């Protein structure tokens with residue numbers, strides 16, 4: 307049950323493993339808002355590319371495959387619904403092969419145009435929505451009610467991700483940290499829609515905050531945002 311009626315759009319961007327998904331879901335539930343995980347859409351596109359046997363670094367071939375794929379994601383905060391051409395890929399998109407290749411696929415401008423159009427259409431159908439990704443505040447929804455850019459120290463992010471996956475071996479934790487670093491560098495340095503905070507984003511550093519404290523902060527910011535947002 308939501309605590310107060312919120313109307314508007316909350317964007318949550320930031321590097322990998324900063325807590326965007328877990329925070330965005332909880333904020334959406336508290337605000338009674340829809341939830342859109344745009345990373346899941348790029349991951350679903352990557353499944354289509356892998357299944358087509360196409361090289362993720364071949365931009366033209368990637369664009370062709372993704373243009374022909376039906377990518378569908380749900381917007382309910384409590385359920386993860388991700389499909390490619392009608393097949394459920396919700397689990398598969400979290401696997402290592404997809405994670406390894408998703409940054410290359412998401413750097414292709416034609417793929418971004420296609421998925422951004424789809425994201426805007428999904429957002430338009432909701433009167434309250436929390437959207438997470440890398441370019442939501444900068445490109446997808448530049449007029450959002452509230453923009454949050456979530457950060458956390460890289461070593462803290464790697465430890466949290468290790469906890470999530472049940473990994474304790476230091477070598478494996480180091481490999482996770484390297485993967486987070488690689489993806490951040492790729493996502494921040496691409497030409498089209500690089501990861502960066504919007505000029506008007508509120509930066510929230512969760513290094514020393516637990517998840518609930520971050521959720522409280524974002525909910526407070528959303529409910530007190532003035533201008534485009536509305537409380538009823």
Ligand SMILES: Nc1ncnc2c1ncn2[C@@H]1O[C@H](COP(=O)(O)OP(=O)(O)OP(=O)(O)O)[C@@H](O)[C@H]1O
Pocket residue numbers: 321322323324325326327328329345466467469470512515516517518520
């Ligand atoms: N403030 C926090 N304190 C402790 N743990 C947290 C905090 N925020 C998130 N976590 C945990 O960190 C892990 C990574 O969070 P999450 O998957 O939400 O990050 P993300 O930014 O969506 O990652 P990615 O971009 O790779 O999808 C999860 O186990 C989550 O529960």
Ligand SMILES: Nc1ccn([C@@H]2O[C@H](COP(=O)(O)O)[C@@H](O)[C@H]2O)c(=O)n1
Pocket residue numbers: 322344345346348349408409410412413438439440441442489493
């Ligand atoms: N708006 C977005 C969202 C995601 N990406 C790319 O997808 C990758 C996976 O995202 P997760 O949030 O599920 O980890 C991410 O590393 C980006 O390459 C994007 O480009 N834009």
